[in-house]
Amino acid sequence: MSLNILSLSASVQGDQSTSRMLANELITKLTEKAGAAKVSERDVSNNDIALVTGAHVGAFYTPAEERSDEQNALLEQSDALLAELKEANTLVVATPMYNFGIPASLKAWVDMICRVGETFRYTENGPEGLLNIDTMYLVVATGGAPVGSAVDFVVPYMKQVASFIGIEHVEVIAADRMNVDADASLKKAREELSEIVQKA
Template sequence: MAQNVLRIDASARRDGSISRRLVDRILDRFAPASVTRRDLADPLPLIDETWIGANFTPADQRTDEQRAALALSDELIAEIEAVDTLVIGLPIYNFGVPATFKAWIDLVARAGVTFRYTEAGPEGLLKDKRAIVAVASGGTEVGSDIDFATGYVRHMLAFIGITDVTFVSADRLMIDAEATLKDAEAQVDSLAA
């Protein structure tokens, strides 16, 4: 049975992006699949006071303006709800995630919708999903003390309920791009579809 996959590209580069190239290779392993695409090179708006006010207003009391303020957030959450697997292309910019990816996180992490608070702590509500994150970096080694991207991504995905997370790493490309890419492609080839 074909899987439903959400492809999220966070690279600002549409051409020559290593994270996009790795995502293409990952999706080849899922073929045939139904793929929804979300390209963050088309930037998302940042949350603002209007959005926050709408988000903290009970759904049955929201004005038309507040519903409109949350419409994109609702759409992004629906994209996640509709799939089995998220495949995320994530470059590391300045040791962290691109601002556009952080904007995506801010729009999908919503109390009472994608997570809730319990006496035992927060509980993610988007369960039974898998995420594969293709990471590319010029000099930041994934998992090192200066990698502020992968731990954040793992934490935020778990926060909304996605705990089955695999990273494919093409890190330190500026040091040995050929060996790094070969290793990353081998990581993709070993993934279970």
């Protein structure tokens, strides 16, 4: 199966972003191992994804054949985000930890792609994810908070989102506590990255 990667970046640090740098290294290694890959990139940090409103929710839950022209227009951005997500079989999410959680821009993306009938459906046994994405690679950078600690609300949340939309396999690469010891943090993160690629 060919590798089709959607790469999301959420840091406002641009080229200086640790999470983005590591995600790029990961994608390079995954591509080398696969022989080739299609890579689509989306930078959510520019805040161009609309925040969900009541009108969005109404449109989300209106059957497609019953939506008004106004509702269809309102969903154009969400539909575009869904299309690129559904095309991928691998998801790479590069995100910093801001105040113990994900950036608002990444949350806006989550809210636009978690849509009933598109990425999940309700069943008698609870929600069921609908995506055919094999793996989400979550690359997280923090300043002082340890990933996996009681104050880490990035990894548990993104794992829950992944499971909710049908991605059961999540690999985490953590460059945490960068403001404490950046060299040690990057060394550990790159070791994790190499191990993850080896078993991919």
